[in-house]
Amino acid sequence: MPTYEATSTAPVNIAVIKYWGKRDTALILPTNSSLSVTLDQDHLRSQTTSRCDESFEKGDRLWLNGKEEAVKADGRLGVCIRELRKMRSEVEQGDEKLPKLSQWPLRIASYNNFPTAAGLASSASGLAALVASLAQLYELPQSPSLLSCIARQGSGSACRSLFGGYVAWREGTSSDGSDSLAEEVASRDHWPEMHALICVVSDKKKGTSSTSGMQRTVETSPLLQHRLTLVPGRMKEMESAIASRDFDAFAALTMADSNNFHAVCLDTSPPIFYLNDVSRALIGLVEELNRASKEATGHLIAGYTFDAGPNCVIYALEGNIATVIRAVQRYFPTEAAFPDPFGVLGGKEAGEVDVK
Ligand code: ADP
Ligand code: DP6
Numbered sequence: 083m084p085t086y087e088a089t090s091t092a093p094v095n096i097a098v099i100k101y102w103g104k105r106d107t108a109l110i111l112p113t114n115s116s117l118s119v120t121l122d123q124d125h126l127r128s129q130t131t132s133r134c135d136e137s138f139e140k141g142d143r144l145w146l147n148g149k150e151e152a153v154k155a156d157g158r159l160g161v162c163i164r165e166l167r168k169m170r171s172e173v174e175q176g177d178e179k180l181p182k183l184s185q186w187p188l189r190i191a192s193y194n195n196f197p198t199a200a201g202l203a204s205s206a207s208g209l210a211a212l213v214a215s216l217a218q219l220y221e222l223p224q225s226p227s228l229l230s231c232i233a234r235q236g237s238g239s240a241c242r243s244l245f246g247g248y249v250a251w252r253e254g255t256s257s258d259g260s261d262s263l264a265e266e267v268a269s270r271d272h273w274p275e276m277h278a279l280i281c282v283v284s285d286k287k288k289g290t291s292s293t294s295g296m297q298r299t300v301e302t303s304p305l306l307q308h309r310l311t312l313v314p315g316r317m318k319e320m321e322s323a324i325a326s327r328d329f330d331a332f333a334a335l336t337m338a339d340s341n342n343f344h345a346v347c348l349d350t351s352p353p354i355f356y357l358n359d360v361s362r363a364l365i366g367l368v369e370e371l372n373r374a375s376k377e378a379t380g381h382l383i384a385g386y387t388f389d390a391g392p393n394c395v396i397y398a399l400e401g402n403i404a405t406v407i408r409a410v411q412r413y414f415p416t417e418a419a420f421p422d423p424f425g426v427l428g429g430k431e432a433g434e435v436d437v438k
C-alpha cells in the first residue's frame with residue numbers, strides 16, 4: 083500500500099471583536115460571540131501536510147516548524163484527529179473498496195510563515211490547516227461549516243479561519259456546541275479596500291498562552307462580566323459598520339474592543355500583560371494619526387488591535403495604508419521583515435514591518 087498524503091494551507095484571522103473566555107473548556111464554547119477578518123492566503127498562513135501509511139509505527143505524531151509536539155489522544159489535536167478519523171471510518175464502512183486510511187497512523191508536519199504563539203493567531207491558522215489537510219487526506223466532503231466546527235475544538239479562533247472575509251463566530255446557546263458556529267458575514271470583495279498591516283513587535287513565544295490566560299480571566303476577573311454585557315451591542319454595531327463600509331465605526335469599535343480586552347487581562351489575577359512599551363507606543367502613534375486625520379478630514383485613518391501578545395495589527399483603507407506604513411517606519415525605523423504584501427507601495431518596501 084502506498085503512503086497517502088495531502089497538503090493544505092489556512093490563513094490567519096485577526097479578531098476585531100475578541101473571543102476571550104470559555105463557558106465550556108472541553109467543547110470550546112465561548113463566553114461571547116466574536117468577529118474577525120481573515121487575511122489573504124498568501125500572507126500569514128500555516129501549511130500542513132498529513133500522511134498516513136499502514137507501515138508507520140503505531141501512534142500519531144506531529145511536527146510544528148520542525149519540532150515534535152505531543153499528540154495526546156484527549157488533547158486538542160487528538161480530538162480533531164479523532165473526529166475526522168471517525169468520519170473517514172464511516173465512509174469506509176459504506177465502500178469496501180476504499181483503503182482503510184482511518185486505521186493507519188498519521189505523520190503530520192506543519193509550518194507557520196510567521197511567529198508562532200506570539201499573538202498573531204497561529205493557533206487559528208494552525209488548527210484550521212490541520213483540519214483541512216486531514217479532510218483532504220481522507221477525501222471527506224469538505225463543508226467549511228463542518229470543518230470549522232471540528233477546528234473550533236482544536237482552538238476556538240480556528241473556526242473563523244475556515245472562512246474568508248469578515249467572519250462571525252456565534253457563541254450559540256446549546257450545551258453540545260451544535261450552534262456555536264462561524265459564518266461569513268461579508269466577503270473580502272464586499273470591502274476590498276480594507277488592508278491589515280502586521281507590525282511584528284516581538285516574535286518570541288508569549289509567557290501566557292491564550293488558553294490558560296482566558297481561563298484565568300474567567301475564574302478571576304470581575305471586569306469580564308461587564309465586558310460580556312458590552313459585546314452583543316458591539317457585534318451588532320460592527321456588523322452594520324461592515325455592511326455599510328463605515329470605516330470610522332469599524333476602526334473605533336476595533337480599538338475600543340482591543341483596549342477593553344487588554345483591560346480585562348489586567349483585571350485578571352495574577353494580571354496578564356500582553357502589551358509592551360512598543361505596543362503602547364504604536365497605540366499612541368495611531369491615536370495621534372487619527373487625531374490629525376479627524377481634524378483635517380473629519381475621518382479616522384486607522385484602527386489598531388492586539389491579540390494575546392505584543393504584536394500590532396493596524397487596519398486601514400487602501401488610500402491611507404501607505405501613509406500609515408510611512409508613519410510606522412518613521413517612528414519605528416527597522417529593517418523590513420516581509421516584502422510589501424498588498425502591493426500598495428508598488429515595489430519592494432515593507433507592508434508588514436518589523437518594529438522590534
Ligand atoms: P497564538 O496567539 O499564536 O494563536 P496560542 O497561545 O493561541 O498563540 O496558541 C499557540 C499554540 O498553537 C502553539 O503552541 C501550538 O500548540 C499551536 N499551533 C500553532 N501553530 C500551529 C500549527 N501550524 N499546527 C498545529 N498547532 C499549532
Ligand atoms: C485574543 O483561539 O487562541 O486571539 O481556544 O484556547 O485555543 P483557544 O484560544 P485562542 O484565543 C484567541 C484569543 C484572541 C482573540 C480572538 O482571536 O478572538
Ligand code: CO
Binds near residue numbers: 205237239292
Ligand atoms: Co491562538
